[in-house]
Amino acid sequence: MYRIRFHGRGGQGIKTAAQALGTAFFLEGFEVQDAPRYGAERRGAPIFAYVRAARAPIQERGVIARPDAVLVADETLVPVPAAGVLQGLAERTVLVVASSETGETWRERLALPGPVLALAPDEAGGPLAGMACAGAAARLVGVIGRERLEAAVREEIGKLGAAVLERNLAAALAAYDALAPHAGLVAEGAPVAAAGYRPPEWIELPRDTAHFAAPDIDAPATSVAAKTGAWRTLRPVIDYARCNRCSWVCGTLCPDSAIAVDADRTPRIDYDHCKGCMVCLAVCPPHAIAAEPERARAEAAE
Amino acid sequence: MSEAVIRSMKDLPSTHLLGTGTAMCAGCGGLQAVHEIYDVLGGRTVFVNAAGCMTLLATYPFTPFRGGWLYTSMASAAAGAQGIRDALDVLMAKGRLPIEEDLTAVVLAGDGSSYGMGLSATSAAIERGLDFLYVCYDNEGYGNTGQQASGATPLGARTATTPRGQRLRKKDLFDIWVAHRPAYAATVIGAEPLDLAKKIERARSIRGPRLILALAPCPTGWEFEPEHAVEIGRLAVQTGLFPLKEYVDGKVVHTRIPRPRVPVVDYLAAQGRFRHLFEPVRDDALIGEIQAEVDAYWRAVG
């Protein structure tokens, strides 16, 4: 059975990527399961989806804990613990990262035992990265023909119109073609029988009463501990020379309460929590706010 | 909480009471309205939250609120508010809660809940004269589960369950409330923060059943770039599609009369959920119908 996990951010088409790969497997005659993780389908938030495919009926259920391949559409997710990108990676797991850095760089950086491949990010950027990962996975398993992949993408995307379909087809097929030298690198994992099932190596915690296990939270606004700044791909930067100290526009309209205004009317952006929605940039009357790509900033800092 | 009367933009709160770090989408117009409401309303509140996107505000042990929060089923938020109100009254009657530490019960519910399943419990609560504030953030669909149609989905809008566009009319929740002769009812939008803040101040000073109905531009469900959340909200008001008004002392008063009204096409064309009205062929009949309904509304206002 093939067990494949896709990671990305809401808006990159991760759910659709899993559906496209699942359909391609199906067209090749496989039994298929594909599912997105429910509950966090928010733009910019970490999301994952997974596909199981086998020649026999699939009895396994739930999230894939021991993947044969993991495809990551957004490299900034790799170090985010909540995203769980590296969860269950074994020596035989193939990791693919959409990144301008090489697979070798990623392998060394993460000290991984297994193969790591890089997928040069599509020129069109974010929204097609998921589909590129689907194309890559289809090639890596080595059992999906190019025309089956194409048919699957048509089936999943066709309803969105010709222009969108063309872009998605191009992304999927470009990745499929680029990974030709690695066809078949991803091998099927052994079936897991309920009897021989090895549970994940979790830590047993003693059962406590609710009073201890889930104590009342009496502190106000504890949500600030969640750093949603990691969602951001663009960073709003205020040019204070241009800001006319209007005192309310960006501070009030920021949906996330992430801009506070000082006593002297200077707005301050809380980058630990700003999600990069860019509402502030759109509403600032003197256009004093610019968008800087986080990726470029990170590269400049290195 | 600001005790001062809000007269101009300069009086709007410059720092925020609602915590950052919540899981709402980047650019969420619902969160924008909720933070603006909370900044004025203050932390001496108990939120009763019907299942929907906003229930993800408080995910134990994290909460953006400074007071209590109760999660209810979609149908029973108003009944939950009755329970909170009764509990506070009993505690005060028994001398276990000082009168000056009384709290306000606030329902926070989406349109799916408010226009549909929750209507019966809400109607009964208004009928009993329950002292509570009901905040409905209306993103015109079941947002949390992938934007299926609700009783608030407007004519023509594409949702997951109306792939060729909604054929039914949006219910009028404001009028449904007004027919119950509540203590107060108002429509607000985060994109018009001064109008919103004045209405929250007024609602705060009144006892009894009070409605705040906030139109909530939803980038995820309405399909627009997050940065345009305010622009879309302003267009909803300027086109006359979303009238800003309040019901107080038995009369409905419009707090903003858009003049001249921007054509509804400007609002529709800015959102992916109406794209099928423009391509592949423009549906002038339906666009005309939407415009005619808006025109008829404002003709009746005079």
Ligand SMILES: Cc1ncc(C[n+]2csc(CCOP(=O)(O)OP(=O)(O)O)c2C)c(N)n1
């Ligand atoms: C009785 C019931 N049916 C279905 C659900 C699943 N559900 C959870 S949130 C949600 C959407 C609610 O829509 P709305 O009230 O408009 O809030 P939004 O998600 O848009 O914020 C649904 C259907 C539920 N919780 N309860």
Ligand code: SF4
């Ligand atoms: S789906 Fe819409 S309403 Fe729900 S959190 Fe996202 S933007 Fe807000």
Ligand SMILES: [Mg+2]
């Ligand atoms: Mg809704």
